[in-house]
């Protein structure tokens with residue numbers, strides 16, 4: 001028997017058992033659609049987080065005081081040491097390293113901002129002029145500590161704060177009071193919304209020395225560093241550790257986090273999450289496979305006389321097996337294609353509903369969904385098909 | 401040319417053995433017209449099934465055209481059923497999903513013949529069995545006589561040398577049954593070996609050789625001079 005004829009006959013059979021075929025195709029389709037749509041969701045979430053993380057800077061390293069490793073902290077505690085402060089001097093030493101393009105020391109605190117008869121508490125970042133480019137913030141207007149004005153008492157306002165305090169007037173050039181000091185508004189940040197839990201629209205930025213006076217501290221909260229290029233991140237990290245160790249009396253008491261490492265960690269975690277979700281969805285495909293097997297077994301017993309007849313007019317066992325096999329493959333194929341379309345549609349709906357979520361189903365997931373559907377369909381049809389093939393012609397014909 | 405030697409077929413019902421065929425010896429020349437008669441349960445269908453390679457004897461030899469078929473492989477047996485033997489059943493056994501034309505086409509499809517050639521053969525068969533108007537109807541839309549004509553067209557489409565008919569008129573009224581017998585006899589006139597199991601004495605008497613069975617044995621085997 002020719003392959004085209006086998007497929008054609010099976011196709012007619014599939015069409016003539018409409019409800020049964022529809023249910024199998026639906027079960028398969030839902031499984032595949034679940035794989036496609038859920039991985040789109042997972043991968044979308046992954047890309048969302050990665051984009052957020054990438055948007056806070058490029059080739060970024062962050063230095064924080066204290067050792068993050070438990071062993072080190074434990075040892076330090078046992079020896080009665082407390083981590084040394086991170087100082088502006090450390091920051092300057094780091095800034096001289098050849099791998100470092102620029103750096104921004106950082107202090108963070110809260111203070112009362114008052115101007116134009118308004119008063120509110122704001123988050124204050126104390127830093128230098130490099131903070132803005134390193135953190136990928138953009139000035140909508142003005143400047144911050146531009147060349148020649150490094151020692152001025154300048155302040156940059158977040159977009160929302162500028163709007164709140166100076167709704168009608170130009171913010172730049174206005175005098176404001178922050179804590180006990182006076183500042184001159186030199187710039188306004190462009191509205192960027194929230195990234196990584198920081199709403200840059202509601203912060204103010206002042207020079208680091210003013211911030212340290214205001215918060216009465218000489219130790220830094222963080223040092224942000226931008227490496228010259230991607231390939232130098234790791235060597236920058238080692239150089240920073242070595243430099244600070246040397247200036248801290250050979251104590252390695254800082255932690256250097258690279259954006260790269262965090263990114264790849266998040267990437268791994270979310271990738272694993274997506275895989276897990278895909279795996280769970282794939283289980284529904286196995287369930288669909290079991291359904292296919294049952295329905296095909298029922299089909300074999302329903303069509304027993306027909307199988308007997310086929311054998312009587314000269315079908316070999318192999319012909320009969322192939323007919324049932326083709327039927328299951330057709331059903332699975334239809335289910336896979338329908339499911340793929342449904343999954344794509346679901347992903348589109350996700351993207352329309354949550355525009356900030358890039359919910360595109362990854363190609364591997366679509367391929368895997370379709371492949372698993374086909375394989376389960378084929379595996380599930382093996383038992384029924386061979387049962388049909390083994391039927392004894394006389395007994396089969398005798399049944400009614 | 402068919403030769404059965406000491407064919408025995410037993411069925412086991414619980415611990416009791418039923419001899420459906422008990423030591424059958426039978427020789428049938430090519431082109432013969434034979435009727436097989438006997439009471440229900442005498443082994444007629446079992447004999448036909450063994451002749452048609454649908455069933456295997458427990459013991460004995462079956463030679464078809466000087467070839468021992470008993471120990472052919474499953475695939476070779478399927479090929480013989482497809483090419484040399486045509487089966488006609490009491491209950492027609494048409495595939496309900498397929499049209500009359502498609503049912504007739506089925507053996508050709510199984511043989512792997514290309515579609516264009518199949519269409520020509522099916523067209524001829526529809527013509528010969530006066531089924532042209534019914535070609536696109538499904539079995540459920542056909543009368544009993546029409547269904548049996550479709551079944552006979554299907555049994556003969558491969559131009560087999562032997563036609564085996566197991567009570568082909570059993571589900572038809574007398575007149576339609578007689579018409580169906582005439583169709584089968586036409587095939588015999590064109591040289592096909594025709595073996596018909598029937599309950600109807602009158603129809604059985606039309607065969608040139610009548611075999612009477614009882615309890616799995618051949619009781620009578622007589623040539624009919626008038627046939």
Ligand SMILES: Nc1ncnc2c1ncn2[C@@H]1O[C@H](COP(=O)(O)OP(=O)(O)O)[C@@H](O)[C@H]1O
Pocket residue numbers: 395411412413418419420438439440441442443444445446447
């Ligand atoms: N599949 C079977 N299982 C058990 N017994 C069977 C089977 N087929 C036939 N028989 C028995 O074999 C005997 C002959 O049956 P069969 O050839 O069908 O007779 P007939 O066609 O002459 O009515 C009967 O006793 C019947 O019960």
Ligand SMILES: [Mg+2]
Pocket residue numbers: 444445446
């Ligand atoms: Mg019978």
